[in-house]
Amino acid sequence: MDVIVIGGGIVGVATAYQLRAAGHRVCVVERHATVAQGATYGHGGIVLPTPLDAWFGPTFMDARRGARSGVVYRPGLNSSARRFARQLSRLQAPEAFREQWLRLRPLVELSREVIASIAGGFHLDFEQRAGLLHVVRDPREWEQAQSAFDLLREFEMHHHVLSAAECAELEHSVPAEPSFAGGALFEHEYTANCPLFTKLVKQVLDEQGDVQFLFGRAVDAIRLEGHRAAVELAPAEGQRESKREVDVMSCDAIVVAAGAGSIALLERFGLSLPLHAVRMLALTAPIAYEECAPHLTVVDSARRVSMTRMNQRIRVAGAAVLQSERELAKPLAEPLAEAGSALLAQATHDWIPGAAKISAAHAWEGVRLLSPDGLPCVGGTAHPRLFANFGHGPAGWGLACGSAKVVADLISGAAPLVPPETLAALRVERFAN
Template structure:
């Protein structure tokens, strides 16, 4: 089967790999000059199945109001005359119930655990290297109140058999020795030993090279102007140059830009761009740098070791498709790093970056078939695109190839929103 994938980020390239490995003839289109140059370029570096949870949760509306008032706030909302933003927010608030949270987290953990296993299989099959480590994630709590609410997540982790450890300050230091220098900053933590870290951009670029060895054709510098419909299916993709490209199946994996592409077809995906920021800086002293990933619960900032670099990522900014780099967001990242690993990295040599994370109101990505016979989606992964990329790609390849997927998948497709309505 000929498959055309629209989008060359981490999700699109992993989709290409699994489809090509299954024997399909695959072409990937991307407007950038190479693979993984947008949202996959400088994310937090976490492969965190255990930390997979929807933002929509009980108590979040009240917390969000408090976050908006913080100086170093993890959530930023720019007032905009944009109906889609407020419609998306309304849907997100509707998911802030105990029942919805458990349902959505269950979906996310299921896909994320599967994806982590798929990544390990891929690594064993190919020998791909991307500054990865298998040393877990430590969610660090600065207050007793944060620690008291750890049970909100461990119940779902128990249900899916995800290993975890609730740690006192000494246990946190045992996991991340550099924290001994700031031991008065935190009261405990939740460690997820099955989580991994790695450079998503490096992974995507190297996997794209492996895909080319499997016969995948990458066409860079090509914009997608629209989809041409023919009856119940898609007849072709119109490029920015007016060229029409055809295939037997089409995969929309354009992140935050996917909804605009599909809307003319009558497919309305509730995906909104949630802007995130990161700093990438050289390790100044390995003894004072993180071993793996530390998630600062107060500021919602992840601090990750990537080889001889530290990646500091966080912030959820609702600002449409703006990619302006804003100084206050950098200050928040520097504050978290300075509190926890003050001597770990060379902040003066940091690279400041921003990207648009495609977020659904229930946190779960949209992976699967659409109302168009030969059109599939692989989008809406939010902050967990790197965590869920391999599992989403493998699942999608099974669906397109007519094989029974290895995990339950019906509730991952976009049709769930029509059912909810």
């Protein structure tokens, strides 16, 4: 089959890889000049989420906590962002958290197998670094995290719960003073360079053939007919729209993997989805003092800020800016950008002081699409030639590799390697129920 994948981030490139492996001919359409230029570019590095990496903790998204919540919260009264925040709050109860993880876990494990197969099969080096150390400052936050620890024990996920002294002894960059509640070590989980992995997979596809990349072109609309599908391309840069014919590419199937841009494409089909785009911020700073640099990835668990060493730099990522859809269409206001950068800098100062030269940091901001139930949109739609693969959120870029395998199996007519209840929980139509 001829398949068009809309989006050249980690999700789109991983989808193209799986489709090509299944024997399909693929064209990836990307509005930027190359792959991994959108939300993929600024990812914090955590490859696969544990329950402690889940987006919806009991303290996260709590506006009353201010900067301690990890969110620069500016939704405005009666806005779509405020409504979305209320929907997220429903997942804070331990039982709702457990049900969410039960649905997500099979996709996590499939993703683990797929990444290992790709990395091992092509001997890819994408700055993998083993070991995640989640740390919690406040005793009350530590108590609230116990529902996640219960899940870790229930599902026999390998981890070690540590005292503050044990955390400081294990990771020399974490100071024992001021005192903190404790932490959890995941020695077999790891971080890696998401944009580098994406570019390496593209290189593999270039060498294998049967995958075309069309850069610098955005998709204006999707056309669906009985036996064929097509996309309408926006004018190329420098091309006057008034003096051109509509560029149309036909295919047998379309995969929408355009991140935050996916919603507008599907809305033109009458498919209205309650997902919300959130700005995410990151700082990439040179190492200030080698003796202070962490050898593990340190995660401020309450604020969901990750601090990862990537060669001679530190990537500090988190600081979600929750805004209305109208505000998201504008450049980020300077006070909000400053507040987000301050949140990231403070986490660095708190947990790995002296490791990063924040004054020389490169600031990044991007938009990631989140769903109100914490699960991505993966699978078919009401139309048999249209497929979805978006809304993975910030919890782990490796989920893209598992969801790509699910989509490729569905397009190929094969049974996906996740249970039916997970597949049903991921489908786009779940929001219509």
